[in-house]
Amino acid sequence: MLQDQQYLRIPGPTPIPPSVQRAMAQPMIGHRGNETSELLRSIKPRLNKVFGTDQDVLIVTGSGTSGLEAAVVNAVKPLDEVLVIVTGAFGARFVAICEAYGIRVHKYEVEWGKAFDTHEIKEHLRNLPNVTAVFATYCETSTGVLNPIHELAAAVKEVSDALVIVDGVSCVGGVETRMDEWGIDILVTGSQKAFMLPAGLMFIAVSERAWDVIRSNPNRGFYLDLVKYRDDLAKDTTPFTPALSILFGLDQALDLMEKEGFENVYARHTLMKKMTRGAFEALEVPLLTNEEDASDTVTAVKPDDFDAEEFRKVIKKEFGLSVAGGQEHLKGKIFRIGHMGYCSPADVLQTLGMMEMGLIKTGKNIELGKGVAAAQRIYLEWGE
Template sequence: MQDKLTLMIPGPTPVPETVLKEIGRHPIGHRSSEFQNLVQRTTEQLKWLHQTTNEVLVLTGSGTAAMEAGIINTLSKGDKVLCGENGKFGERWVKVAKAYGLDVKVIKEEWGKPLDPTKFKNELENDKKKEIRAVIITHSETSTGVINDLKTISEYVHRYGNALIIVDCVTSLGACNVPMDEWELDVVASGSQKGYMIPPGLSFVAMSKRAWKAYERSDLPKFYLDLGPYKSTSLKNSNPFTPAVNLYFGLEKSLNMMQEEGLANIFNRHSRHRSAIQAAMHAIKLPLFAAEEHGSPSITAIEPQFINAEELRKTVLNRYDILLAGGQDHLKGKVFRIGHLGFVNDRDILTVIAAIEGTLDALRLHKTNPGAGMAAAARILA
């Protein structure tokens, strides 16, 4: 049957019908007063979501554009930085930092393990000349389903040095608590196709006062991603370039929905869905790739021992029109990932668990009583 595909991946995530209808409106002029009013409203909503009084700038681009912008607008060539790497996206920020000539020290953990905050503490504490300019980390490591201890790492950054903390919050913002001001985060980057519940195309960069001060000394090359013009035009409810106007329509609608639900309820929903998936996988003997206590509220990685993960994923897609994410790099065929981020409800969670159990039954690989996973998840959701 056509048009029944269900996305259970870390992005793009499902989009509410009301948001799609808003995006389908006729475009308006991006220099019109109507659009400026829209920018003003969504800017205040974005501050609410980020839990900050700082400006949240909107770029037309992906989450990678937002992270690259955060790095190149606050640092200079040769600056020393610490970069956390425990998955595919941590690796990406190391590559970006090196591409711009930064002096990178990698704080590395095995894929599936969380970053160790004490390693950052030790590096910062031993930096007697305070030469480390930034700590760059991923909060929710999408490739492995691990959530890193951002709060503690940020505390160490501010306690032991003068470094900025630059954070990839692409799959954590809108799924778990990321209080920018309270945790003294300097750069927070995110993307529209995740917790924001709209299609890909917009990215967001929030900068602290410390980050803007660092911007003044930054000498890395930039033009389209130069955040200075974005800030000056944002104060006039505008944009230095042509923005994705129709995505702004959807953004306002999705942020309205998020405000109606409330931050605490959003965070609790994602946490509950993570717990339900974890309980179901335990019940049907599919091991979690990341330790349960370090699981991301956005995505869960599973490492089946008795079936190729790609075979299971493809069977779920072919039989049930549900798209799961595969493993990346050396994890391909070894893990599959269930996204539970954004516009996902209890029914979606039960449906994907039933599809996985049905697939195991069809392949004669179910290790427990049929329905064990559903029952375990239902107890959590109840």
């Protein structure tokens, strides 16, 4: 392995395209000058396309978790009741944030590795008439599940006036997202996943219905007060110092996505999911999720005859290949492969080849090349 050669295949942060790296290396500019306002004017309408909304997409310097907290502190008051759908570690994070603000939380827990059922959520919500918000995770990074967010708001609104608030951190930009059409009230994502950027920016969009709730809330915090960001974005500025270098990169990353075409971006992610899953199925290595629930951006593998952590150590040592481990009760039981953002089918084939050799070195008896061949066939059939 070459000393400086690393292959990053975790579900975030993800690799950064060379042109984005060059964009971020531009000389610094004044954050209150005309150049920054021009940059924001360039970025704003293109973020709308990614979110699928006519609403402003607010740009905040912070991590994805800052977006989850912003959604909570702006849209919900202490002692309000909320429903949090927990399908993994990041659904549980919504619970922790709400509890930190004295909000009364009703948890709807789903077995890790499975998506929630919108009909069950609707029936559960019938018995919670005082709930003011429903929190859900679009892609549950910890399990590789893509939840049916496109169905959630319609189901909720049949039985409740609760806001629908969604964590889209590990998939927006890599999967189809239609915030307005689907009726989502608040949608959050971060820069370090499908947007092909370093961590440091959070993006959040808010429906008119949610803005009515937010404006009536006197305790929106200070730094995360979304009204400040909306008012300043209308003037092509930000209330606090923006992460300018990442904004340079965002401008270029959006260019790349537009040139590829958003439908092609989403199709590429679907193809990479199918190639990855097909390879492990051919190698008879179990997957955590079924095909229907599986995310297009991250695949969770649950081996039953070799050690997941030992495998991760082997491929890191031999090839500089990084994949993620499990979280909480899945720690040591699964590994997770990120295939989002600056990642192509060619990258998937290379990754699978390295992992096959890692399986053999870990003691797994496989036919070398069988998984890669399965992925190759999926790629060729997809092209046809």
